[in-house]
Amino acid sequence: MSDLSRPNRAVRVPLNDNGRAIRDAQLYALLGEYQNTVVRSTHLDVVTQELIRLRCARQHDCRICQTLRLADAQQSGVDADMESKIDFYETSDLSERHKTALRLVDAFIWRPQDMSDELVAQAHEYFSDAELAEILVDITKWSTQKIHVTLGIDGADHVQTDDRGVAYFVFADDGKVASISSELS
Amino acid sequence: MSLSNLQPEAMAALDAAYARATEIVDPYFLYLAESRIEQMLGGSDSPGALVTTQDLELSELVDQMLIDVAGLDDKTAKRAGRYFEGGGMTDFVTASYIIEARTRLRIMSERLLGRDS
Numbered sequence: 001m002s003d004l005s006r007p008n009r010a011v012r013v014p015l016n017d018n019g020r021a022i023r024d025a026q027l028y029a030l031l032g033e034y035q036n037t038v039v040r041s042t043h044l045d046v047v048t049q050e051l052i053r054l055r056c057a058r059q060h061d062c063r064i065c066q067t068l069r070l071a072d073a074q075q076s077g078v079d080a081d082m083e084s085k086i087d088f089y090e091t092s093d094l095s096e097r098h099k100t101a102l103r104l105v106d107a108f109i110w111r112p113q114d115m116s117d118e119l120v121a122q123a124h125e126y127f128s129d130a131e132l133a134e135i136l137v138d139i140t141k142w143s144t145q146k147i148h149v150t151l152g153i154d155g156a157d158h159v160q161t162d163d164r165g166v167a168y169f170v171f172a173d174d175g176k177v178a179s180i181s182s183e184l185s
Numbered sequence: 186m187s188l189s190n191l192q193p194e195a196m197a198a199l200d201a202a203y204a205r206a207t208e209i210v211d212p213y214f215l216y217l218a219e220s221r222i223e224q225m226l227g228g229s230d231s232p233g234a235l236v237t238t239q240d241l242e243l244s245e246l247v248d249q250m251l252i253d254v255a256g257l258d259d260k261t262a263k264r265a266g267r268y269f270e271g272g273g274m275t276d277f278v279t280a281s282y283i284i285e286a287r288t289r290l291r292i293m294s295e296r297l298l299g300r301d302s
Contacts, residue, residue: 061255133191
């Protein structure tokens, strides 16, 4: 992908002894349960899901999210070449289905109130209602990182990466992250 | 079918997170965040008058989160951080994000899927 990222940001909130932001445990747990619930939804294919996740990561400039790759998606065909097309997807040879998903991400993140009738029609041409619903909640799941970016706690220094600078993660059945590894197993 | 019909568990979980946010975040701060988000995304006509320096500095943080979080600078965050102790700023930012997510979901889903009946 092209390098559109901004300079490193400082940590902006107090941390506890474990290096985590001090916060209300119940609020954090409830937002976590929302994210886990979204991950457990199975209407959308994993390749589209990963393109959406990476678009969110790039738009929000989340350092950790840009470092990670969903292992299932890599095994289903997402590779560095495909990832390189996300920033400038409109002029890429990505499928119209994937371009439509990325247009929905951009509409959601930037000005949802201005989503065009044309995009609404495209969305229904390429996706079922169940898939569209999952796309919307997926975007909010992958935009939760805005909290970390705002607070400056989105750093990826602690993550071991491969020679491409990425690490691979896997979800467990309950929707929580099961593992992060520098190797794609 | 509406988003609530298609993703009932997720919507219930997000509502639960919002309910907790209303319990722990200063009601005025929460009102300020909700007003800004509704005004900027929902086209609300509410005046949302920013009276004090505190209003302005907290709104600046919320606005930047909404518009372009990657462009949020350390100074803006530091100015807003002066109004919180302990984990207060983290909880305020988390609450603001939950409100933002609910608002964006409402706007997008009404266009794509229809309203709740």
